Amino acid sequence: MAAQEAAGGGTGSGTGPMAERCAFFVQRKRRFCKMVPAPGRRFCGEHGQHEKENDRKRIPCPLDPKHTVYEDQLQKHLKKCNSREKPKPVYFVQDINAGVKDVAEIPADQVTLSSLPKEELENLIVKLKKASHGLEFDLKEQVLSHQALQEALNDPKNGDSAFKHLKQQASILGNMEKLHLLGPGRCFVEFGAGRGKLSHWVDIALQDVENIQFLLVERATTRFKVDGKHKRRDSIFERLQVDIQHLCLNKVPILEKKKLPVVGIGKHLCGAATDLALRCLVESYATCCNEENEEPAPKRTKNEAEGASYSSNDDDNERNKDDFKPVAGIVIALCCHHKCDWTHYVGREFFRSVGLGPVEFHYFQRMSSWATCGMRGTITKASTDEESEDDTTNTEEHDQAYSKTETASDALQGLLTVEERKEIGSLCKFLIDHGRIRYLQHRGYKAALQYYTDSSVSLENVLLTAVPETTT
Incomplete structure (x- = not known):
């Protein structure tokens, strides 16, 4: 000793x-x-x-x-040393997706939620309900599956942990198929990719499809990657080790060269990472691609024009140019609203339109964890499952954050019942997500929220989907 x-x-x-x-x-x-x-x-x-x-x-x-x-x-x-500063990749652009820092920042000495006077807390709840009035709160259930995962789902060797993740991945792919997003000539960008399991199943689903690319965005150096084990030679997997906040998709060599339509995907994309990913897709990539497509075509000689006027290839090129959508779709399983950030949040315009600002957002994102009041045991079990499947540190953070929030809410038991807190927490999550939907709608997307799996499989069971609005 x-x-x-x-x-x-x-x-x-x-x-x-x-x-x-x-x-x-x-x-x-x-x-x-x-x-x-x-x-x-x-x-x-x-x-x-x-x-x-x-x-x-x-x-x-x-x-x-x-x-x-x-x-x-x-x-x-x-x-x-592995901690030394490494050269920035070409697609690194400082804070390109961070959003504009609001002048009315939350005061540094903001009172904690559990320390709020009763009157102020009641006033926040009144504002929350007023802002939510008239919104469609009941989400549609879209619990789907996909043939690509049936063999794995029926494999008795998979335990409860793996089975839960497979059900979620199967439903995500089922929703992608329903939106016609599983097709050729596309680049699938998985945000918060971790080991890359979601991209793996998309690749399996598209095993007979040619010309597909995968970009796996993950700021951490993740172990046990599965993207390097694919047998197909015609699907390309590339990892981008960068924070989504600084990712400029237009500068990624494969996209800079091919300008492929992108499908943004993610499974439990944590807190502010969802907002960073949405801005990365619809502001950074989509805007730049549209600007380049609007550039005038180079002049041609009279003979070239006459020779090309009856060319079917030329007609196809023009048609493809008209039909090209930089972002073909977005499918993201949402997670950890308590880790959202007003600076990065894409729904600030919506919040302001209903009389809310950064202070209310700060408290609402903390109150969002009330949606899981009384589920401490379930959360711990879910965290263990997530850990064994993805081997990431995110689950530990989820568990700690929920525990801290529950401890804070315990001090409010004399004011609100557990059921009331769960209802308010769910309302906070919905309001934050609705701001994201409005953001996408204002930018020409048909966006929706739906339950993609049962709460017994995952407490974070809401899926955000978006596809470009079709014009007639």
Whole structure:
């Protein structure tokens, strides 16, 4: 136990370090480090400063203090450290999708929701109900499936966790098929792609279709990727490691070259990421593509014009140009309204039209978590499922955020019942989503919200869909 006391200062876990493993006790994880030390050493390189006979000093890395480095090798380490600033990709444009920062920002000393005086909370609820009056609150159920996932759905080897995710993915693909978005000559952009499972199933669904591309947008370096395991050679998968806030699709080489119609997809796109993705699609990509399509065609000689006037290929090109829609469709499973941000929110115009602003939005997005009041056990189970399927840190954040919000709402039990809070929370989520629908409608899209799976499968069971309005 001396190793514990010297290395980690912890009380110990009752057992010593594993054989041939580092003797450092990691207090945060309440276990010994599992790294393998060099022959003859008790500690790994990361914890080597605890070797009594080692006179080399280790210091925190200045780029990321979560790890250490030998002081005499600092300069060498800085050149290869994974935390070093890397050259920005060509499609990185600072804050291109961030939105305009509002002059009426929320005060830094904003009172927490649980500390609001009773009168102010009641006033917020009155404003919420007034703004929601007249809106179609009952969403249509669109729980669909797709043949591409039937074999996996019927595989007994899949447990409850995998089954829940497969049902969601199947319904997303079913809704895409109903909107005629599963077709050739398109680029599918998966926002918040994680391991890339949703794109994987889209690719399976389009196994007999040619000329399709996939762009998987994920700011984190995600492990266990599935997009590199596809056997088809005619479908191209490319990962874009960038925050959606800074992604300019027009500068992605494949889109810059081909100007393909894009289908934006996402499964549980968290909070503000949904707004960033919508702006990336309908403001950044669609606007630039339309501007380029409106450029006058180059002049042709008289002979060229006469020779081309009866060309079927020329007619097809003109027809394709007229029919070209930069964004063919959007299908996003919404998530985590409590993590939305007024600066990035695309529905600010709608909020202002009903007499609301950044302060009300701040409280509404916090109150949105009330929709899951009394479901702590279900949330924990859902988080575990999500974690085992996608191996991302998002689920831990979901769980923590919900727990904190529930703790805050517990202080309001004398004012509102659990059922009242659930109703208000659902109304807040709907109002935020309705602002997104209005945003898309004002930009020429037929947009809708629907339940795409049962709440027993996922508490976040609302799907946002949008396709360009057809003109007659």
